[in-house]
Amino acid sequence: MFDPCASGQCPDSKPSAPAGPCPTQALIIHSAEFPAKKVEMDGADGAPIREMITARDGAPHFAMRMFEIAPGGHTPWHKHPFEHEVFILDGEAVLEGEPESRPLRPGDAIFVPGNVMHQFRNTGPKTLRFLCLVPNPVS
């Protein structure tokens, strides 16, 4: 298994991380402390993203991000070669897909395989929050 510290390939860690080329203890950061970035993709509307754990922290295999989607907002209707692993935290949503749309609720775990069309839509009156994990080096 790839070990970024043993291989010397560890990327820079965050300013909040311990000194040294790789983290030597766990990093803990509350999700609200991460800046919410606008998603720069066609078809993404009201869907900022917080990139909480990425390769910059020394994470070797996958990245943890959070989307916060305003009422009426959505992620792009698209597909890509890599998978998503999603967990719905709060709100009401629909997963658009082929051949059908399906409702989502908090506590749902969703595996979107690579090359499968998908879109997450906020269908409720409050913010939709979900985690969306992707393999490196996507993030």
Added chain:
Amino acid sequence: MFDPCASGQCPDSKPSAPAGPCPTQALIIHSAEFPAKKVEMDGADGAPIREMITARDGAPHFAMRMFEIAPGGHTPWHKHPFEHEVFILDGEAVLEGEPESRPLRPGDAIFVPGNVMHQFRNTGPKTLRFLCLVPNPVS
């Protein structure tokens, strides 16, 4: 990037998955529908696990699991070569580590690098729930 469907290495999918060797649409399963398995590790006390997305679903790179830890319970005090990416859903907890213990709260994102000692302890009166993702083939 590894594509289990293109390579023909896709493992069996769950009974709830669409027919065929690999899922061709997203899988959606509520976390409460997964059986909670006892963790068979020395030092794990009151810490059942639900394995929500694993290689059996065709997930090629990493697995999503949920721990539900009873008041007073904890995961093992241990280390291993692979990393954890954790998200605290509900409850009060402490992350035991070296050189110190640190409190955790809902919304915390935690990166535990490989080969770093760690233990999650429920320090509150209610169930502690957190997601814990690991690279394949750990799960």
